[in-house]
Amino acid sequence: MTDARKRKKLLIVERKLVHNRGHHHTQISALRMYLPDHETSFVAGETYDGFLGAAAGKLGGKSIKLAKLRSRLLHGNLFERLGAAFAAIKSAHTIKLPLSAFGRQLAEICQSLQLGAGDLVIVPTAELDTLESAVELTAILGDAAPRICLRFLNSELGDRNERLRSKRLDAILAKLPANIFLFTETEELAVHFREIFNMPVEGGFYLPCSMHIAMIPGTGIDRGDRLRIGVFGEPRPEKGSRRLAGIVAALTKLTETRAVPPLDFIIQGSMADFREGGVYAALQEFQKGERNVFVSPQDNRLSPEEFEQLFHSVDAVLLPYETAIYSLQGSGVVQDAIAAHKPVIHTRGMSMMALLSHGNGVPATTDQEFAEAVLRVAADPLSFQEGTARAAAYFEDVLAANPLLRVLHTSLHDRQQGS
Structure with a gap:
């Protein structure tokens, strides 16, 4: 048998992988690096x-909609069941709906690629639809089913109906196949799932994002130049995008009575975001050079190389994220900041505190506190060098100890014996 035939196979399933944006494509390269x-x-x-x-x-999306209708037929109240039955007849002309969103399709793909029990399927952005699909795939392939690793990133699991979400999970966890392994990115989310659903899930499944860990950071910007504060990614309510105007205004008022270097907010967004009616419209007045606080809009459609260059150009990263979402969910920007040795000004109570507690994080809650935190970094950016170095070293150890790697050394027999 040739070496090529001996190689194990990995199938990465990423339904949100569409364009060369976000972190979905970086997860593919990270998994290839691990394996x-x-x-x-x-x-x-x-x-x-095709990039x-x-x-x-x-x-596709249609099968996911049909699977959600099936879950409401099975687990919903009378009103939800009637609505789902009507919608099913209208959409599919039947109430005999698929057992899962794409379990049968994935089983066919596994068969066409000749994946077997010694191979691996990884879903880096998994939801309930994915979990149900993994169960159906296993039922179809039986003993030939590969090991399936699902990584959950948020507590909603793709179903905002808390009661239905709980019933769907209970039904699956009661007979979870031994070849399916459950993970989360953050430890906070793993604890939540274990406490609420008694889910056999392990935290700490991090994947490097846009920045590679540099144990020797790049040269910072001179104190005499503008100190650059980065706000990265698409503006969204849960990321506190609408808070930026209040934070910048509070900071501007503070700089009237304190001697600080010019402060430049490097903010990603579309042109429409910075125009009248856009999420960053209130920041227009700060795009002129008449103040000590500036706003420099940046395109949110950068290539990976351009994004990396922009990220390395900032002195600190600002994350006024909403804890309603981010007390459990992780952030790729946090990982990028740690890998790039950047201090992180973040909302108090955020998740990923294991990565932000090395002298590299500055917590804040109110707009005034965020403004004070920015000034703290601006007053002595070099004082964060040791903390950011410790965080980067810790993160490197975390990535090296990814729980996925233990799955590769766990036989299904061992797991069945332990359950």
Whole structure:
């Protein structure tokens, strides 16, 4: 048998992989880095544009809608069941709906790629639909089913109905196949799932994002120049985007009575975001050079290389995230900041505190506290060097101890014996 035939196979399933944006494509490269000895294929979203090469398959949205209707027929109240039955007849002309969103399709892809029990399927952005699909895939393939690793990133799991979400999970966890392994990114989310659902889930499944860990950071900007504060990613309510105007205004007032270097907010967004009616419209007055506080809009459609260059150019990263979401959910920007040795000014009570507690994080709650935190970094940016170095070293250890790697050394027999 040749070496090529001996290689184990890895199928990465990422339904949200469509364009060269966000962190979905970085997860593919990170998993390839973790598992260099595996022959890798991937499944993408229905409108995937091919930028990473040919996909082994594409997952559409219609089957997911039908699977959600089925879950409401099974677990909903009378009103929800009637609504789901009507919608099913209207959409599919039947109430005999698929057992899962894409379990059968994934089973066919596994068969076409000749994946077996010694191979691996990883879903880096998993939801309840994915978990149900993994169970159906296992039922179809039986003893030939590969090991399936699902990484959950948020507490809603793709179903905002808390009661239905709980019933769907209970039904699955009561008979979870031994070949399915459950993970979360943050430890906070793993604790939440274990306490609320008694889910056999392990935290700490981090994947490097846009920044590679640099144990020797790049040269910072001179104190005589503008100190640059980065706000990265698409503006969204849960990221506290609408708070920026209040934070910048509070900071501007503080600089009237304190001697600080010019402060430049490097903010990603579309042109519409910074125009009248946009989420950052109130920041227009700070785009002129008449103040000590500036706003420099940046395109949110940067190539990975351009994003990396922009990220390295800032002195600190600002994350006024809402804890209603981010007390459990993780942030790729946090990982990027730690890898790039940047101090993080973040909302108090955020998740990922294991990564932000090395002298590299500055917590805040109110707009005034965020403004004070920015001034603290501006007053002596070099004082954060040791903390950011400790955080980067810790993060490197965390990545090296990824719980995914233990799955590779766990046989299904061992797991069944332990359950």
